[in-house]
Amino acid sequence: MGAHPAATAKLLQALGSATVGETGGRPMHPRIKAAWPGAAVAAPAYAVTCAAGDNLAVHAAVVEAPTGFVLAVNAADPPELGYWGEVLTTAAESRGLLGLVIDGGVRDVAALEAHRFPVFSALIALRGATKVAGGEIGSAALVGGVEVRTGDWIVGDHDGVTVVPGDDLDAVLEAGQARADKEQGMFARLRDGATTVSLLGLDISSVRRP
Numbered sequence: 001m002g003a004h005p006a007a008t009a010k011l012l013q014a015l016g017s018a019t020v021g022e023t024g025g026r027p028m029h030p031r032i033k034a035a036w037p038g039a040a041v042a043a044p045a046y047a048v049t050c051a052a053g054d055n056l057a058v059h060a061a062v063v064e065a066p067t068g069f070v071l072a073v074n075a076a077d078p079p080e081l082g083y084w085g086e087v088l089t090t091a092a093e094s095r096g097l098l099g100l101v102i103d104g105g106v107r108d109v110a111a112l113e114a115h116r117f118p119v120f121s122a123l124i125a126l127r128g129a130t131k132v133a134g135g136e137i138g139s140a141a142l143v144g145g146v147e148v149r150t151g152d153w154i155v156g157d158h159d160g161v162t163v164v165p166g167d168d169l170d171a172v173l174e175a176g177q178a179r180a181d182k183e184q185g186m187f188a189r190l191r192d193g194a195t196t197v198s199l200l201g202l203d204i205s206s207v208r209r210p
Helices: 005-022 056-064 086-094 109-115 166-191 196-200
Strands: 041-049 070-074 099-106 119-124 140-143 146-149 153-157 160-164
Touching (some): 005 166, 070 140
Parallel strands (some): 041 070
Antiparallel strands (some): 153 160
């Protein structure tokens, strides 16, 4: 299944970050969330680690990351800077990049939404970063508490962001589809009057009552 990137992206987006995170994906910390409502992306990752207070590595990654990838950036030292904005968004779009996940700050949020460029960040911050230090691109980065290696898959939506290691992709897709199918059956039974207690086999005897 992982051999066809477009089909893989479509399936991962349909499953969503929550389902994928429950079936072998690695959920990022909840601080990593959509910078604008409705942002969603499923694509292979290109890892970036910024030097302290500096986004030179991000600029390099926009130039060198493969078309169809999403940047996964560690910019947590410190996070309270605008490491990304409309200028980098415009540049990324022209290079065929599909989105950004950054453990750090972004700005120009209204412009990001106008571009419909999917961005997931730890916060919104005004003050810009320097552009002189090194950093690292194309290998691995710790983003939202999860190690992201270049080529892993990112699934981001309204629920958050989940990482699927490249070697686990087929297994996660299979398990995610099985979970989604099972939940569809559960929804039908709930509408017919079943309860979550009975369907999940829950013992609620420990719940206190008046």
